[in-house]
Amino acid sequence: MFRKLLTLEQAQRLVHQKIKPKPVGLEKIEILKATHRVLAEDVTAKIDIPPFARSTVDGYAVRAEDTFGAEENNPIKLKVSGTVPIGEMPKIKVTRGKTVEIVTGAPIPEGADAVVMAEQTERDEDTLRVFTSVVANANMMKAGGDIKKDEKVLKSGTFLGSREIGVLAALGIRELLAYKVPVVAVFSTGPEITNPGQTLLPGRIFDINAYSLSAAVLESGGEPICLGVVPDDFEKLQKTLKRALECADIVLTSGGVSVGPKDVMPKVLASVGTPGTILSGIAVKPGKPTTIGLIGNKPVFLLPGHPTSALIVFHLLARPVIQLMGGRKTTVDQTVKALASAKMFSAKGRKTLVMVTLKQDKLGNTLAMPVFSGDSGAITTLTKADGFVIIPENVQFVDFNQEVTVHLFENKR
Amino acid sequence: MFRKLLTLEQAQRLVHQKIKPKPVGLEKIEILKATHRVLAEDVTAKIDIPPFARSTVDGYAVRAEDTFGAEENNPIKLKVSGTVPIGEMPKIKVTRGKTVEIVTGAPIPEGADAVVMAEQTERDEDTLRVFTSVVANANMMKAGGDIKKDEKVLKSGTFLGSREIGVLAALGIRELLAYKVPVVAVFSTGPEITNPGQTLLPGRIFDINAYSLSAAVLESGGEPICLGVVPDDFEKLQKTLKRALECADIVLTSGGVSVGPKDVMPKVLASVGTPGTILSGIAVKPGKPTTIGLIGNKPVFLLPGHPTSALIVFHLLARPVIQLMGGRKTTVDQTVKALASAKMFSAKGRKTLVMVTLKQDKLGNTLAMPVFSGDSGAITTLTKADGFVIIPENVQFVDFNQEVTVHLFENKR
Numbered sequence: 001m002f003r004k005l006l007t008l009e010q011a012q013r014l015v016h017q018k019i020k021p022k023p024v025g026l027e028k029i030e031i032l033k034a035t036h037r038v039l040a041e042d043v044t045a046k047i048d049i050p051p052f053a054r055s056t057v058d059g060y061a062v063r064a065e066d067t068f069g070a071e072e073n074n075p076i077k078l079k080v081s082g083t084v085p086i087g088e089m090p091k092i093k094v095t096r097g098k099t100v101e102i103v104t105g106a107p108i109p110e111g112a113d114a115v116v117m118a119e120q121t122e123r124d125e126d127t128l129r130v131f132t133s134v135v136a137n138a139n140m141m142k143a144g145g146d147i148k149k150d151e152k153v154l155k156s157g158t159f160l161g162s163r164e165i166g167v168l169a170a171l172g173i174r175e176l177l178a179y180k181v182p183v184v185a186v187f188s189t190g191p192e193i194t195n196p197g198q199t200l201l202p203g204r205i206f207d208i209n210a211y212s213l214s215a216a217v218l219e220s221g222g223e224p225i226c227l228g229v230v231p232d233d234f235e236k237l238q239k240t241l242k243r244a245l246e247c248a249d250i251v252l253t254s255g256g257v258s259v260g261p262k263d264v265m266p267k268v269l270a271s272v273g274t275p276g277t278i279l280s281g282i283a284v285k286p287g288k289p290t291t292i293g294l295i296g297n298k299p300v301f302l303l304p305g306h307p308t309s310a311l312i313v314f315h316l317l318a319r320p321v322i323q324l325m326g327g328r329k330t331t332v333d334q335t336v337k338a339l340a341s342a343k344m345f346s347a348k349g350r351k352t353l354v355m356v357t358l359k360q361d362k363l364g365n366t367l368a369m370p371v372f373s374g375d376s377g378a379i380t381t382l383t384k385a386d387g388f389v390i391i392p393e394n395v396q397f398v399d400f401n402q403e404v405t406v407h408l409f410e411n412k413r
Numbered sequence: 414m415f416r417k418l419l420t421l422e423q424a425q426r427l428v429h430q431k432i433k434p435k436p437v438g439l440e441k442i443e444i445l446k447a448t449h450r451v452l453a454e455d456v457t458a459k460i461d462i463p464p465f466a467r468s469t470v471d472g473y474a475v476r477a478e479d480t481f482g483a484e485e486n487n488p489i490k491l492k493v494s495g496t497v498p499i500g501e502m503p504k505i506k507v508t509r510g511k512t513v514e515i516v517t518g519a520p521i522p523e524g525a526d527a528v529v530m531a532e533q534t535e536r537d538e539d540t541l542r543v544f545t546s547v548v549a550n551a552n553m554m555k556a557g558g559d560i561k562k563d564e565k566v567l568k569s570g571t572f573l574g575s576r577e578i579g580v581l582a583a584l585g586i587r588e589l590l591a592y593k594v595p596v597v598a599v600f601s602t603g604p605e606i607t608n609p610g611q612t613l614l615p616g617r618i619f620d621i622n623a624y625s626l627s628a629a630v631l632e633s634g635g636e637p638i639c640l641g642v643v644p645d646d647f648e649k650l651q652k653t654l655k656r657a658l659e660c661a662d663i664v665l666t667s668g669g670v671s672v673g674p675k676d677v678m679p680k681v682l683a684s685v686g687t688p689g690t691i692l693s694g695i696a697v698k699p700g701k702p703t704t705i706g707l708i709g710n711k712p713v714f715l716l717p718g719h720p721t722s723a724l725i726v727f728h729l730l731a732r733p734v735i736q737l738m739g740g741r742k743t744t745v746d747q748t749v750k751a752l753a754s755a756k757m758f759s760a761k762g763r764k765t766l767v768m769v770t771l772k773q774d775k776l777g778n779t780l781a782m783p784v785f786s787g788d789s790g791a792i793t794t795l796t797k798a799d800g801f802v803i804i805p806e807n808v809q810f811v812d813f814n815q816e817v818t819v820h821l822f823e824n825k826r
Contacts, residue, residue, distance in 0.1 A: 035628040087604035088616040166625030174610025191500035197587025203501040212579030215448040
């Protein structure tokens with residue numbers, strides 16, 4: 001009956017060694033669909049930016065040497081010989097003693113090598129008085145002064161937010177290569193669960209996990225296919241798992257993995273292909289009855305039926321795989337330091353995760369208050385916990401007022 | 414020519430007073446579409462959770478008093494009279510001296526008031542030896558022990574992450590009332606800009622803002638409609654703005670607001686309806702040439718053409734309006750403390766935002782390194798900045814090694 005369970009760290013290493021999660025593929029997408037996708041190519045500038053020398057202010061394009069000696073009490077005079085149009089290359093030239101009006105963003109005309117800001121001039125018809133001297137390149141940007149042609153601008157693997165999307169647009173890119181979003185099929189099983197929205201028969205409860213896990217998949221950069229509740233029947237589960245493996249890159253199930261006589265899911269997993277189970281049971285509370293398998297190159301996570309356990313195991317073991325298969329970096333947990341508001345006990349010989357709520361006390365300390373619940377199935381645990389404290393295998397308890405590290409749930413806002 | 418510009422704080426107050434941003438509407442949505450939406454109703458439990466007393470362990474349902482005095486060296490014996498099925502209400506009863514096998518989640522049979530864990534028993538056919546005494550309610554949860562019928566579980570305004578979705582499922586909710594996602598039309602104008610993907614004529618540059626702002630709208634919980642580049646022509650701009658106001662709740666434009674002769678957008682805004690302009694120019698660098706208006710109850714933000722300015726002004730003034738119109742809370746900036754790696758100067762009399770890159774030095778200090786760029790139009794500013802340091806109106810500079818607060822851009826990962 002007794003067998004040594006893997007520690008969390010051993011389980012995490014094993015998952016990476018056996019599954020070797022890598023991106024499921026690449027696809028061309030439009031820039032307008034690229035927000036929060038991951039770039040799958042190095043992006044190199046095909047053009048200089050700006051493509052031509054341009055003014056960065058409204059003012060007058062000049063030969064810098066013509067302004068030499070100009071100051072507030074001793075302006076120099078230049079003749080305004082025209083205006084540079086914006087949006088086309090100027091035909092007008094600037095020669096000695098002459099200047100041309102220019103707006104921000106307009107190309108610097110031939111002959112000019114600097115711009116004087118309008119605020120530092122006074123104009124009377126075609127006579128301009130300049131009250132400051134400027135050096136060459138003042139108030140302008142040379143061609144390629146921002147980004148040079150052939151410069152690498154964004155690296156493959158970059159997560160695309162509004163600023164990166166702006167950079168791609170600047171380079172004239174309308175379509176880009178992105179990592180495909182991994183498709184994750186999700187279903188629950190158990191003789192006592194019913195899909196929300198259906199009639200609840202006596203002795204039954206509504207399913208939580210297919211829905212919370214589908215949301216968690218989205219939050220991890222995957223595309224969930226929620227198959228809802230599948231009856232606790234070997235053949236129906238086998239059929240559903242086969243179908244899930246056909247349409248998805250990853251499968252998540254919950255329920256049917258307890259150590260009782262009802263542990264149907266590992267048998268279903270073993271029946272659909274090879275190599276099959278790679279991990280069975282982890283020394284973590286909650287989360288012990290977790291089975292992980294591989295069918296072909298598709299990972300299958302059989303998570304516990306208890307909602308908090310299912311989400312925690314998802315967080316610790318499945319999410320990094322989904323992220324890597326989507327070309328993303330695995331996120332490091334956000335943590336905060338807090339003081340334990342009560343003694344927290346560990347489960348014998350198992351790494352124990354204690355769900356906690358964060359609260360400020362009157363002295364400004366952050367307190368970690370254990371969420372009271374005898375049951376990792378309790379829904380109140382889900383609503384109240386801001387994160388969890390990890391008690392290592394070899395520690396019996398965390399004392400009152402002891403400093404703890406709280407691993408935050410991501411979606412807390 | 415000179416007029417006193419509003420400070421950023423005055424502008425932010427004015428926007429809230431005049432626009433009075435409120436949710437654009439409510440809609441029924443499916444729970445599977447509800448991730449990262451905002452709940453628009455208080456959710457009350459229609460049922461007890463659990464709906465019946467259930468076991469939280471695998472073991473044996475007992476009358477607690479029958480186990481009294483049992484201990485490791487002195488087990489008491491009970492007769493196993495059957496098994497509780499899971500997923501239906503048990504017909505079997507527990508009477509004095511008897512017990513019934515039960516799995517996690519199964520309903521507690523009549524007569525029993527506690528459960529003994531299987532690990533603390535030994536069974537031989539229908540004889541069970543119990544090695545521990547249990548108190549009433551041990552290892553079980555009463556009906557409503559997690560959530561009571563009529564209890565308020567989630568409040569209107571709650572942002573729905575995976576855990577909240579799980580709670581809704583637990584309550585049997587398939588459809589919920591959510592705040593509508595505000596639709597935001599976005600376009601750019603300027604004689605020098607061209608849509609990415611098109612041929613770049615001499616003297617032109619690719620548009621950035623319609624694309625970066627569309628992405629920023631998505632990141633703020635809005636649905637962007639990107640109209641791309643509109644030629645710098647009064648009638649075309651007027652037609653586009655009218656169309657944008659018909660199909661969207663909010664309009665964002667960029668370009669055509671500089672103080673030069675080309676400030677066409679404020680005129681276009683004034684021509685399409687009332688009350689029109691509510692704010693023109695702010696004492697912030699970058700971002701000064703910003704105009705904000707209201708047509709009917711629809712806010713119109715005319716942002717500067719410079720990409721960094723446009724995104725910063727969006728962040729400071731438009732984003733909170735989009736968030737409130739989507740029923741969201743306005744996000745407070747995430748900030749970090751850092752040491753200035755160089756002297757940073759402010760623009761005279763204007764609140765100045767200096768874009769900075771964060772870096773760790775060898776001593777473990779976080780340094781804020783100003784992004785060098787003479788031009789808020791530079792794309793490199795967008796790629797390199799992790800956030801910005803605010804220099805107040807009445808401060809001339811921040812000194813080398815001085816501690817500064819860096820306001821982080823949200824999408825940094």
